[in-house]
Amino acid sequence: MRKVPLTESLRIIGRGTRNWVAGRPIVVSFEVTDACTCFCKHCDHGGARDESRNLKPADYPRYMEALRPCVVQVSGGEPLMRPDLTEIVRNIQCGNGLPYTILVSNWSLMTAERYLELRAAGVDQFSVSLDFPDARHDEFRGHPGLFSHLQDLVPRLTALGHDDIVLNSCITSENVGEINALADQARAWGANLCYSAYSARRTGCRDYLLNSTDQLATLNREFDRVEKRRDDTNWIVNAPSTLEATRQYFELSAAPGCKAGLRFLVVTADGALQPCSMQFGKYKLEDRTRMVEEFTAHNTCDECYVSIRSYLDKSFPKLLRENVQEFLSVKAR
Numbered sequence: 001m002r003k004v005p006l007t008e009s010l011r012i013i014g015r016g017t018r019n020w021v022a023g024r025p026i027v028v029s030f031e032v033t034d035a036c037t038c039f040c041k042h043c044d045h046g047g048a049r050d051e052s053r054n055l056k057p058a059d060y061p062r063y064m065e066a067l068r069p070c071v072v073q074v075s076g077g078e079p080l081m082r083p084d085l086t087e088i089v090r091n092i093q094c095g096n097g098l099p100y101t102i103l104v105s106n107w108s109l110m111t112a113e114r115y116l117e118l119r120a121a122g123v124d125q126f127s128v129s130l131d132f133p134d135a136r137h138d139e140f141r142g143h144p145g146l147f148s149h150l151q152d153l154v155p156r157l158t159a160l161g162h163d164d165i166v167l168n169s170c171i172t173s174e175n176v177g178e179i180n181a182l183a184d185q186a187r188a189w190g191a192n193l194c195y196s197a198y199s200a201r202r203t204g205c206r207d208y209l210l211n212s213t214d215q216l217a218t219l220n221r222e223f224d225r226v227e228k229r230r231d232d233t234n235w236i237v238n239a240p241s242t243l244e245a246t247r248q249y250f251e252l253s254a255a256p257g258c259k260a261g262l263r264f265l266v267v268t269a270d271g272a273l274q275p276c277s278m279q280f281g282k283y284k285l286e287d288r289t290r291m292v293e294e295f296t297a298h299n300t301c302d303e304c305y306v307s308i309r310s311y312l313d314k315s316f317p318k319l320l321r322e323n324v325q326e327f328l329s330v331k332a333r
């Protein structure tokens with residue numbers, strides 16, 4: 001995984017530290033549309049939605065000025081469905097390498113031209129969902145042909161050498177045995193890989209949790225192998241402590257201590273603040289502090305361990321140490 005250049009790293013650390021102390025979010029996820037090109041088995045999005053109240057590109061700077069995150073996720077729904085996505089990304093940039101911008105997408109609508117345009121607009125990392133290393137991906141996502149599209153496009157774009165493409169594999173009971181096969185796929189395509197964990201909170205369906213001792217044993221066996229495959233290119237993006245916490249989450253079907261609303265938050269397509277993508281209490285931008293007082297201070301929800309949590313549940317020194325070692329180009333000590 002590409003390291004962030006030194007001056008940008010220092011700005012990210014500086015802003016992150018100020019936000020941590022001031023109680024502002026480190027990561028903001030902009031869900032730029034609720035519509036999607038897929039119908040995934042594990043998700044509550046899928047198909048067309050009312051898009052008439054979506055924020056316009058010109059609305060985003062107001063959110064950036066108020067929230068000042070050092071990391072932004074641009075997500076959805078499927079963000080590539082927005083024809084004005086490049087303009088949105090451009091309007092999120094602060095002009096000094098900040099924020100570190102991650103586009104989270106299924107890539108069904110990605111092309112080489114759009115990839116280059118989005119990079120130029122400010123995307124630092126492309127997070128591409130991949131649930132299976134073959135056409136079972138199409139079935140899980142309700143999108144025929146998606147895997148062959150990725151198989152054609154991802155290696156062509158990694159070959160450009162920017163080292164900014166990360167496959168994002170959400171572990172479920174259906175693909176737990178494929179954890180290393182997904183890593184093989186990432187290697188074969190020249191991409192990085194990040195694991196995340198299924199939560200039943202979106203759909204209420206508990207079938208995709210790891211419900212048997214066999215499935216938990218498979219997870220542990222697969223993760224033991226993954227740990228041996230790390231190298232100094234950081235192509236397995238999750239920190240070892242994150243994979244450890246993911247094991248615990250599946251073991252307990254819970255991960256307590258969530259800081260949703262405080263350390264990270266979601267801006268919905270129509271511009272409301274939500275503590276996370278699976279808590280639907282909405283607040284106005286001006287009411288962020290009230291959201292922290294009403295929601296975060298009393299939050300007992302422990303129903304997910306999605307990536308955004310896995311970055312931010314840690315203590316600040318640990319977060320800084322891991323990110324400095326893995327993403328930012330300054331010496332850890």
Ligand SMILES: C[S@@+](CC[C@H](N)C(=O)[O-])C[C@H]1O[C@@H](n2cnc3c(N)ncnc32)[C@H](O)[C@@H]1O
Pocket residue numbers: 036042043044075076077078079104105106127128129168170196197198199200201202203306
């Ligand atoms: C909600 S999607 C939005 C972006 C884009 N449509 C995509 O699929 O990458 C973001 C990520 O959430 C993951 N996801 C969806 N449903 C989930 C669930 N129930 N638990 C955990 N992650 C989930 C997806 O696999 C995807 O990697």
Ligand code: SF4
Pocket residue numbers: 036037038039040043044045046076077078106141
């Ligand atoms: S996971 Fe992403 S691609 Fe799948 S339905 Fe949800 S938003 Fe769409």
Ligand code: SF4
Pocket residue numbers: 201258259260275276277278279299301302303304305306309
């Ligand atoms: S654990 Fe936190 S991030 Fe996950 S669904 Fe609950 S409140 Fe949201």
